[in-house]
Amino acid sequence: MKCLILGGAGFIGSNLAAHLLERGVQVSVMDSQPERLAAMQARLPKLVCHCGSAEQSNFLAEIISGQDVLVYLIHTTIPSVSEEDPGYDAVSNIRMLLAVINAAGKAGVRRIVQSSSGGTVYGRANAVPITESHPTDPLCAYGISKLAIEKYVRLYCSRSNIESVVLRVANPFGPGQALRAAQGAVSVFLGRMMNGEPIEIWGDGNVVRDYIYIQDVVEAFEAAALKPLNEPHPVLNIGTGVGTSLRELIEILESVSGLRAEVSYRPARALDVPTNVLDIRYAKQLLDFAPRYSLRDGLEKYWKSLSAKS
Numbered sequence: 401m402k403c404l405i406l407g408g409a410g411f412i413g414s415n416l417a418a419h420l421l422e423r424g425v426q427v428s429v430m431d432s433q434p435e436r437l438a439a440m441q442a443r444l445p446k447l448v449c450h451c452g453s454a455e456q457s458n459f460l461a462e463i464i465s466g467q468d469v470l471v472y473l474i475h476t477t478i479p480s481v482s483e484e485d486p487g488y489d490a491v492s493n494i495r496m497l498l499a500v501i502n503a504a505g506k507a508g509v510r511r512i513v514q515s516s517s518g519g520t521v522y523g524r525a526n527a528v529p530i531t532e533s534h535p536t537d538p539l540c541a542y543g544i545s546k547l548a549i550e551k552y553v554r555l556y557c558s559r560s561n562i563e564s565v566v567l568r569v570a571n572p573f574g575p576g577q578a579l580r581a582a583q584g585a586v587s588v589f590l591g592r593m594m595n596g597e598p599i600e601i602w603g604d605g606n607v608v609r610d611y612i613y614i615q616d617v618v619e620a621f622e623a624a625a626l627k628p629l630n631e632p633h634p635v636l637n638i639g640t641g642v643g644t645s646l647r648e649l650i651e652i653l654e655s656v657s658g659l660r661a662e663v664s665y666r667p668a669r670a671l672d673v674p675t676n677v678l679d680i681r682y683a684k685q686l687l688d689f690a691p692r693y694s695l696r697d698g699l700e701k702y703w704k705s706l707s708a709k710s
Contacts, residue, residue: 402426403625404467406454406500407474409436411577411584412515412569412617416471419618420625421446430454430463454496457503464500464507469625472500472514472553478583479520479542479671486541493545497552505560513624514553517546518568518637518678519609529610529641529679532568540671554633563633565624570639570678574614574698575705586611586699589650590706593659603668605647608675610639613698616691623687631686639678640691649695656699 403420405413408429414436420427421444428448431437437449452459454474464470474496482489504512520543521536538544550566557564577584579591592599620638644652650661683689693701 401469401626402428402467403469403471404428404430404464405471405473406430407472409433409440410473412572412614412621413471413473414440414576415574415614416618416621417447418444419615419622423622425626428463428467454499457499460499460503461506464503464509467507468510470500470504470509470512471621471625472497472512474500475542475546477542477545479540480582482542482545483540483671486544489541489545490548494548494552497549498556501553501556501560501562504562505556509562511563511565511625512553512557513565513567513621514549515621516550516566516568516635517543518570518639519673519676521547521550521568522673522676524673525675525677528643528675529677530637531679532635532637532682539673550635554635558633563629565629565633566635567620567624567638568635568678569617569620570610570612570637570676572612572614572617574702576614585609585646585649586653586702589653589661590657590703593653593657593661594706596662598662598664599650600664600666601646602666602672604665605650605663606645606674607672608643608645608677610642610677611644611649611695611698612638612640612691613693613695613701615698616640616693619692620683620687620689623689627687629686634682634686636683636686636689637678637680638683638689639680640695641678641680642695643675643677644695652696652699656696656703
């Protein structure tokens with residue numbers, strides 16, 4: 401089995417590459433960040449790394465040739481940045497996705513697994529936990545582009561006889577996530593606590609999210625990439641089905657780390673939905689997916705990994 405992870409030098413991709421290599425999969429990674437790729441290559445000698453962009457057609461055709469499965473993790477924006485330039489968010493992301501699907505069709509790729517956003521594509525929840533049949537009314541440009549990519553994946557994969565699986569991932573956290581970033585509450589909060597800096601919270605801290613440990617995320621991607629599919633082109637929620645408010649998250653982080661959090665509250669943002677907790681029964685049925693780590697268990701493992709480095 402040969403698997404190419406596109407946009408694979410980031411948080412999810414680097415963890416997924418290591419996990420699949422342990423499972424005996426021949427893994428290649430494409431990314432535009434040479435420093436990150438070099439670090440991955442040093443850590444994972446069996447990994448094949450390609451530095452470049454999905455917009456380079458000859459390069460793309462070369463690295464996709466002979467692959468069985470593509471995992472598509474490319475996205476050029478995050479929710480807050482997408483609001484600043486929605487035109488760039490839409491054009492850049494959709495253009496690259498279409499280039500990849502076109503190359504995949506010509507190369508005879510068997511399956512594409514796309515990483516979508518369980519936290520943004522649904523918008524305000526009518527019922528919790530949120531099922532895959534819930535209306536999709538994103539409140540930010542990022543959610544709209546993720547949803548559009550889902551639709552393009554289904555449309556063009558069906559035309560090219562390529563299997564596809566879309567994973568709407570909740571809020572992943574764990575080793576490899578940047579402590580100084582613009583998204584990822586768990587890592588950003590921990591980073592600020594470790595440096596004695598205040599945590600900024602938009603709103604009153606009662607926003608509820610579904611946090612999932614990275615090991616559970618990569619096992620979901622493994623299943624989506626390798627398991628036989630009983631349904632064509634499924635779209636699946638990947639989370640825990642358990643909601644935690646930001647206030648509760650900070651309390652658990654303090655308990656796990658022994659650090660004290662200083663919190664600064666700022667006005668709520670329109671792009672932040674009040675509650676987002678995913679129903680994962682469909683993923684359980686189709687992929688036999690069930691998260692193995694509770695939030696506290698995952699945070700304890702994450703904190704131990706950070707403490708070992710300090």
